[in-house]
C-alpha cells in the first residue's frame with residue numbers, strides 16, 4: 001500500500017521522531033511505500049540521518065506543499081493518509097483526493113496515553129463532511145489499544161558496550177569505572193540544577209550525561225563551577241542519531257527522558273526512567289503521568305512504588321535513590337512484559353492490519 005504521512009512540527013524533535021520511526025517500520029518491516037510530507041524538513045532530516053541507508057533510501061521525504069500535486073497524481077494517490085497528532089491536512093491536498101478515482105482511508109494518529117478511556121475511542125470512525133473514511137488511532141500499552149512503536153527492538157547485541165558509536169567515543173573515554181551513569185533529556189521546566197546538586201549529596205560516584213543543549217539549562221562551565229562534589233561528573237554530548245541514542249539509554253543506570261519517543265525507548269532498553277512529560281496548560285499531562293504510573297507500578301512493592309512516584313514527580317534523588325537497584329529489576333520485568341504485549345509487532349503492525 002501507498003502511505004502519505006503528514007507531519008507538522010509543533011516544537012522539538014518528537015513529532016518528526018515518531019513519524020520517522022513509523023515510516024521506517026512500515027517500509028522495512030511491512031514492505032509499505034511511504035512518503036512523509038513535513039513542514040520542517042531540516043528537523044526531519046536531522047532525525048532520519050542516522051538511519052541505515054538501505055531503509056532511509058526507501059522513504060520519500062517531501063515538503064508540505066509537494067503534497068498538493070501528489071493527491072491528484074494518478075500513480076501516487078495514496079491508499080492510507082496519516083494525520084500525525086491530529087494535524088490538519090492541507091486544503092489543496094484534500095481537494096485533490098476528492099477527485100481521485102480511489103479514495104484513501106485517513107487515520108488520525110493520536111498521542112500515546114495509558115489512560116483507560118483511550119480503549120473506547122481507539123479505531124473508531126470519525127465521520128467527515130468530505131465523505132472519506134477517517135478513523136482515530138490511539139497508541140497505547142494495553143493489548144486493545146493501538147500499540148507502541150517498538151522498532152528497532154533493542155537487542156543485547158546492539159545495546160552491547162562494545163557497540164560504542166563514534167560520536168560518543170570522547171565522552172566514553174571520560175567515564176569513571178564503577179560510577180553510575182545518568183542521561184538527561186528533559187524540558188527547561190525540570191529543576192535540573194537543584195536535582196544534580198542533590199545527587200552530589202549521595203555518597204557514590206555518578207557520571208551525568210547531558211544530551212545536546214542541556215548544558216545551557218545548567219548554565220554550566222564545568223563541575224567545579226557549579227560547586228558540585230567530586231563524586232559528580234557532568235559530561236555533554238552532541239545530538240546523536242536515534243539508534244545511537246538508544247545505545248546511550250541502554251548503557252545508563254537511569255535515564256531522564258521526555259516527550260513520547262524517548263519515553264518509549266527508555267522503557268524498551270529495560271532501565272529505570274524519569275519521564276519529564278510534555279507539559280500542557282490544562283495539566284492534562286499530570287493525568288497522563290498518573291495513568292502510566294498506575295500501569296507501570298502494578299507489580300511493584302510499596303517502597304518501590306513510592307520511590308518511582310516520587311522520582312517521576314521530581315522529588316530530590318536522595319529521597320528515592322536507595323531503591324534504584326530494585327527499580328532496575330522492575331524495569332527489566334516491565335521491558336519483558338511490554339515486548340510480550342507488543343509481540344504482534346506493535347503500532348506499525350496494528351496499523352497495517354487495521355487498514356488492510
Ligand SMILES: Cc1cn([C@H]2C[C@H](O)[C@@H](COP(=O)(O)OP(=O)(O)O[C@H]3O[C@@H](C)[C@H](O)[C@@H](O)[C@H]3O)O2)c(=O)[nH]c1=O
Pocket residue numbers: 010011012013014015017018047085185211212238239240241242243245258259260261262263278
Ligand atoms: C537527545 C536525542 C534525542 N533524539 C531523538 C529521540 C526521539 O526520537 C526524539 C525526541 O522526541 P521525544 O522524546 O518525543 O521528545 P521531544 O520533546 O523532542 O518531542 C515532542 O514530544 C511530543 C510528545 C510533542 O508532541 C512534540 O511537540 C515534542 O515536544 O529525538 C535523537 O535522535 N538524538 C538525541 O541526541
